[in-house]
Amino acid sequence: MNGVLPNHGAESPVHHQELPDLRAYTEQLLASGTQDLYRALLGTVDRVALAAVLRHVGGNQVRASEVLGISRTTLRGKLRAAGLSADGRRRAAPGTNGAVAGEG
Secondary structure (H helix, E strand, O other), X not given: OOOEOOOOOOOOOOEHHHOHHHHXXXXXXXXXXXXXXHHHHHHHHHHHHHHHHHHHOOOOXXXXXXXXXXXXXXXXXXXXXXXXXXXXXXXXXXXXXXXXXXXX
């Protein structure tokens, strides 16, 4: 193996050295005894990827679904599951008068 993950049509390959946060997060979850590791990792990757893509396309869900290679219906379901609004920001927590979770 050459230290490069599969390209899948991306403009530039992703190198293992660029993934320390995911590796460290995985190690942290393992050390804490997380039992549902795969679900926790996928949820985190979904939240990060969805938010980044939606920012990249200015919140355009049609374009985001194209970039991600998923249907718009699937994108909306993933946004709901990840607790993200249509523009990729965290949805307001109940009782916060519309304030975005994590802000303020």
